[in-house]
Amino acid sequence: MSSTALSLSGPVEDYLKAIYDLERVGEPATTNDIAVRLSISPASVSGMVRRLADQKLITHEPYRGVRLTSDGRRAALRTLRRHRILECYLTEVLGYPWDGVHEEAERLEHAASEELIERMAAALGDPVLDPHGAPIPTRDGRVEEAFLRTLAEVAQGERFRVRRVQDEDASRLRYLAELGIRPGAAVRILDKAPFEGPITVWVDDSAGGSTRAIGVALAEQVFVEGMAE
Amino acid sequence: MSSTALSLSGPVEDYLKAIYDLERVGEPATTNDIAVRLSISPASVSGMVRRLADQKLITHEPYRGVRLTSDGRRAALRTLRRHRILECYLTEVLGYPWDGVHEEAERLEHAASEELIERMAAALGDPVLDPHGAPIPTRDGRVEEAFLRTLAEVAQGERFRVRRVQDEDASRLRYLAELGIRPGAAVRILDKAPFEGPITVWVDDSAGGSTRAIGVALAEQVFVEGMAE
DNA sequence: ATCCATATTTAGGCAATCCTAAATCGATAC
């Protein structure tokens, strides 16, 4: 029951978010993972890892990787909540385009007070998902991260509902929007070419649907769920 | 016609804002003025002043003071626009109290993109004054700073309209709000005690007005204008 | 004309965060 100081630097918040996300797949986050994720050198990550461990925000097994402590997790979820509420607000109230929100939220999340975030959340009626389908942690730091498969993993034939797309890259999002692939869309895999080949996918839309071929890398960014009915 | 890089650090933007404001009274801003304004040591200001001068944002006459260059002024006005649009938005759209806006805007102004600010401005119908009566620089960096006298300077007897109050201190704002002294209020000086003594002021309000005594320091934070009619 | 109080600057430090290059560890292939 420790109370994380409310003021972590922007970089520290970014590290914690990255570690949270990398750790989500089960394995400890490695130095290299973090470096790639944040586009900084592995050596710099080593340095920061020491500082985060000193602050008891992570535990570090040298050469093994890093895990969030409960303080670190709390801080990560707080930042994630800020980020996602901001994305909702920018999209729904200020009319930001789907692909432009992430970058703005990325900067504002470090400057916005708890009060601002809660006022925005209230204005939106306490949203539960951000515009890309990511779940918004509650005020007290709870999230249920659904176990979703990616479009690259699922079998062909069956119909799926798109639940979430990764939002880090604006041009990728723009392309997905063009294809009609966004949370809520219905899709069906028509064909998967072997050897990591293109995936042919049918995307439902108001005009009756269209057929598109996408690469595996892109398909891995799209999370889907079997359709209930 | 130089194009200021769009990315100045938060501290740099704060220095430029401070210098802009100090310079507004005519004299170059001194090291000490800046240090007091930003609550940092004069020695630190000396250091930063060198860096700002290197970047051609200010000119520095050693032992004499500092002036913004046109690049510096442009940057200062850009930050001031951000700050004041944010104050308007937080107050009018998100329901922030009068005395809480400044602090939040102070942090957000360094993180908000041009796009965010312009979307907020549009949502508000391009406001011209912030909630404390300060003029909002236009997109292209114009402001007309009215020459207003303070309540400490004006003669007794005549009626005045409050036009603007300094917003840096939340508790001061809260107190002024209690007194009914806010932009738009009508006031009249009933008495000024000698030797920097209290100023007795009548403040108009819906209930017919009230009489209050305030100190010179507080009166200096309130800008008024003779009433037109 | 000189001296002093005050303002300013310089000197020397510290913390955070990043970098490159070099050393070292760990796991796997032979």
Place this chain on the structure above:
DNA sequence: GTATCGATTTAGGATTGCCTAAATATGGAT
């Protein structure tokens, strides 16, 4: 079992911004 490759850490540096203490300049009082 050892050589080796890739990942990780350490060493050494740079930058920004802040601090305290000491040196120095300015301008008014004598």
